Amino acid sequence: MQLLEASDGVGGRVRTDLLDGFRLDRGFQILLTAYPELTRWFDIDVLQLRRFQAGATIWTGSAFTTIGDPLRSPRDLPSTVLSNVGSLADKLRLLRLIASVRRGSVPEIMRRADMSTHQKIEQLGFSQRFVKRFLQPLFSGIQLDPNLEVSSRRFEVIFRMLAVGDSAVPAMGMGVLSELMANGLPDGVVQCGRHVVELDGTTALLADGERVDARIIVVATHGPNAAELLKLPDPGSRPVSAIWFDATREPLHGKKIFLDGAESGPMKNLAVMTDVAPEYAPVGRTLCVAAIPGPAALAPSLESDVRKQLERWHPGSAKWETIRVDVIPHGQPLQLPPFDPRRTVRAGDNRYVCGDHRDTASTQGALFSGRRAAAAVLADLQSPHTN
Ligand SMILES: Cc1cc2nc3c(=O)[nH]c(=O)nc-3n(C[C@H](O)[C@H](O)[C@H](O)COP(=O)(O)OP(=O)(O)OC[C@H]3O[C@@H](n4cnc5c(N)ncnc54)[C@H](O)[C@@H]3O)c2cc1C
Numbered sequence: 001m002q003l004l005e006a007s008d009g010v011g012g013r014v015r016t017d018l019l020d021g022f023r024l025d026r027g028f029q030i031l032l033t034a035y036p037e038l039t040r041w042f043d044i045d046v047l048q049l050r051r052f053q054a055g056a057t058i059w060t061g062s063a064f065t066t067i068g069d070p071l072r073s074p075r076d077l078p079s080t081v082l083s084n085v086g087s088l089a090d091k092l093r094l095l096r097l098i099a100s101v102r103r104g105s106v107p108e109i110m111r112r113a114d115m116s117t118h119q120k121i122e123q124l125g126f127s128q129r130f131v132k133r134f135l136q137p138l139f140s141g142i143q144l145d146p147n148l149e150v151s152s153r154r155f156e157v158i159f160r161m162l163a164v165g166d167s168a169v170p171a172m173g174m175g176v177l178s179e180l181m182a183n184g185l186p187d188g189v190v191q192c193g194r195h196v197v198e199l200d201g202t203t204a205l206l207a208d209g210e211r212v213d214a215r216i217i218v219v220a221t222h223g224p225n226a227a228e229l230l231k232l233p234d235p236g237s238r239p240v241s242a243i244w245f246d247a248t249r250e251p252l253h254g255k256k257i258f259l260d261g262a263e264s265g266p267m268k269n270l271a272v273m274t275d276v277a278p279e280y281a282p283v284g285r286t287l288c289v290a291a292i293p294g295p296a297a298l299a300p301s302l303e304s305d306v307r308k309q310l311e312r313w314h315p316g317s318a319k320w321e322t323i324r325v326d327v328i329p330h331g332q333p334l335q336l337p338p339f340d341p342r343r344t345v346r347a348g349d350n351r352y353v354c355g356d357h358r359d360t361a362s363t364q365g366a367l368f369s370g371r372r373a374a375a376a377v378l379a380d381l382q383s384p385h386t387n
Contacts (some may be wrong), residue, residue, distance in 0.1 A: 002212065003185070004204060006195035007210060010182040012222065013331070014363060016173025019323060021282035023173040027242040027292040027326050028271060029363075032158075032172065034165025036106075037367035042180060048171035050277035053255040054162075058085055058133055059313055061262035067134060068161075068256075069098075085261065086130030093126055100159035109156045114337040117143065117260055120152035133261030141259075143361075144238035144331045146294035150214040151339030154360055161364075167257075171279040177363065199229050202350050216350045216381075221331040223357030230347045235357040236334030239296035243306055244323040245288045246281075247272075252288070252314070266296035267308025288320070332361035345373040352377055 009015060015026045031038065033049065055068035055076055068076020075336070080091065101109065121135055140146040142158055142351040155285045170176045182190050195207040197221075204212045219226050223235035252258060273280040273287040281287040290306050299305065303325055310320055333356065341360060347353040354373035359365030 014174030023280045025174040028289040030167045032161040034161040035364035046297045049168040052167040056259040072124030090130035110341045117155040118148035120240045137259040137268045144293040151337040172373040218352040237330040239297040239331045240293040240324045240331035246321040247286045248319045264290045332358040
């Protein structure tokens with residue numbers, strides 16, 4: 001078995017770099033502990049998960065307000081009821097939505113009528129204010145989707161994961177997931193710096209001209225790369241950027257995610273990583289990350305726009321030193337409705353395909369599609385006629 005990896009390390013979109021003692025994931029990412037594949041593949045204790053608090057702290061244009069999940073944290077009830085993020089009716093609708101997604105199983109939710117996230121939110125009757133202040137910044141960050149056009153099936157499944165589990169990061173960074181998986185492979189299997197430019201049957205042609213013959217090929221790249229190698233339709237791309245700050249005199253604190261509920265700039269959310277996972281920075285330093293999903297992620301003025309936005313949030317009180325700007329043209333595939341959550345992993349004779357473009361665009365989807373591809377390979381080896 002050979003794993004040909006184009007870049008200098010394993011993990012793709014799930015990697016962590018150590019820079020002057022700061023742990024920087026490749027973009028701001030979180031792990032939802034309710035992902036079914038998580039416990040299947042990892043010993044949770046080894047990951048040393050550091051958890052965010054449920055809910056959010058929201059910038060409303062003139063002040064911050066907090067919304068929590070009173071079902072899990074009764075302490076959050078007063079601030080959630082009093083928050084001016086939406087009306088009491090909105091908060092009751094939110095509780096109804098949480099109950100509805102908790103009731104359904106994931107396969108049942110994936111069979112529900114599909115529409116855009118925006119249409120679904122409208123159907124549920126939320127007010128414009130609640131959408132603008134809470135749902136839009138939260139889901140544009142998670143789905144990399146400022147227009148809320150992603151399939152409502154994905155929206156409801158993510159909502160379920162948020163409602164039944166926690167949002168977390170491993171203490172050593174998201175990249176530890178990829179490293180643990182690679183460490184489980186025999187020596188010599190993973191070969192970095194090996195860029196496949198073309199497939200001819202089950203022969204891979206590499207950028208340096210070498211040809212690698214195989215009995216079976218599994219293409220485990222992101223959607224656009226897989227489309228090119230296997231001549232499949234391109235699943236489209238949702239860009240995203242992240243700006244990592246050393247916030248020396250940080251004005252913001254807390255284990256809740258900060259959301260921009262006032263459309264005050266391209267940043268939709270911000271996390272004070274070191275309040276959640278102190279291991280992400282040297283002792284005494286504060287690491288914050290701003291997430292910018294959608295076309296704004298690619299704007300040349302990105303960093304200065306985000307700085308202006310932070311200045312609006314906290315005029316003059318903080319020092320934000322940029323550590324790194326990650327610009328990721330392909331953050332996730334588009335996944336518009338109608339959304340098929342289980343696209344085939346077979347791609348012709350002895351050729352298979354996996355990745356987040358086959359299932360939901362998430363670490364869960366990537367892991368699940370990998371398992372489905374492996375099962376298909378084994379099944380076809382045992383009964384070749386079914387291929
Ligand atoms: C900034 C950001 C935030 C995200 N946030 C979340 C989140 O909070 N929660 C969540 O669940 N998901 C999140 N996601 C999505 C999640 O990271 C992806 O869905 C998942 O990592 C996809 O994994 P994959 O293995 O399918 O593809 P990839 O991670 O893209 O891996 C593909 C690999 O193939 C290699 N490759 C590509 N082409 C070739 C070639 N021709 N030859 C050889 N090797 C090649 C690449 O170098 C790469 O290592 C986020 C993504 C981004 C970018």
